[in-house]
Every structure is written in structure tokens, then in C-alpha cells.
Amino acid sequence: MTSPTPEERLGRLRSSIDNIDAALVHMLAERFRCTQEVGQLKAEHAMPPADPAREARQIARLRSLAEAANLDPEFAEKWFNFVVAEVIQHHTAIAADSRDEA
Numbered sequence: 126m127t128s129p130t131p132e133e134r135l136g137r138l139r140s141s142i143d144n145i146d147a148a149l150v151h152m153l154a155e156r157f158r159c160t161q162e163v164g165q166l167k168a169e170h171a172m173p174p175a176d177p178a179r180e181a182r183q184i185a186r187l188r189s190l191a192e193a194a195n196l197d198p199e200f201a202e203k204w205f206n207f208v209v210a211e212v213i214q215h216h217t218a219i220a221a222d223s224r225d226e227a
């Protein structure tokens with residue numbers, strides 16, 4: 126039995142990377158589906174778009190999960206802040222739309 130060539134190994138690794146990227150896109154889409162609903166709920170009840178105390182708890186939890194998974198906690202926090210900044214923009218836009226409609 127011959128061992129795989131570097132090109133075969135690269136091809137297999139890239140195929141796994143493509144599967145992981147697809148899963149991440151689907152998970153992000155699902156997360157944003159939930160946060161859109163949160164945005165509607167917050168707008169209906171005049172709740173603020175951002176909840177810094179909740180974010181602090183999420184960051185502490187994600188940093189601990191990242192450490193356990195051997196992922197750089199700084200990177201996990203940056204990723205979270207990037208996603209949440211987008212969510213807060215969506216929440217703010219939903220609240221503005223619902224005020225315009227009132």
C-alpha cells in the first residue's frame with residue numbers, strides 16, 4: 126500500500142475544510158435567524174438593542190470553552206464581538222423600522 130501523495134493529503138484536508146466552512150455558514154444562519162426574532166421581541170417591548178451584562182457572561186463562557194478546546198480565547202472573543210456588533214446593528218434597524226411604522 127502506497128502512502129498518499131502530498132497533493133492527495135492536501136485535497137482531503139481541503140475537502141474537510143470545505144465541509145467545516147459549510148457547517149459554520151449554516152450555524153451562523155441559524156444564529157441570525159434566532160437573533161432576528163430577539164430583535165423583533167426587543168423592538169416590540171422597547172428593550173435596548175444591546176445587553177452588555179449578557180455579553181460579558183457569553184464572553185467568559187466562550188473563552189473558557191475555547192481554552193478547553195485548544196482554541197485561542199482572544200480569537201474566540203474577537204469572533205464573538207464581530208458577530209454581536211452585526212446583531213446589534215440589526216436590532217437597531219428593526220427598532221427604527223418599528224418606530225417608523227408606529
Ligand SMILES: O=C(O)C(=O)C[C@]1(C(=O)O)C=C[C@@H](O)C=C1
Pocket residue numbers: 160163174175176177179180183208209212213216
Ligand atoms: O441576548 C440578547 O439580548 C441579544 O440581543 C442577543 C445577543 C447575541 O447575539 O448573543 C446580541 C446582543 C446583546 O448585546 C447580547 C446578546
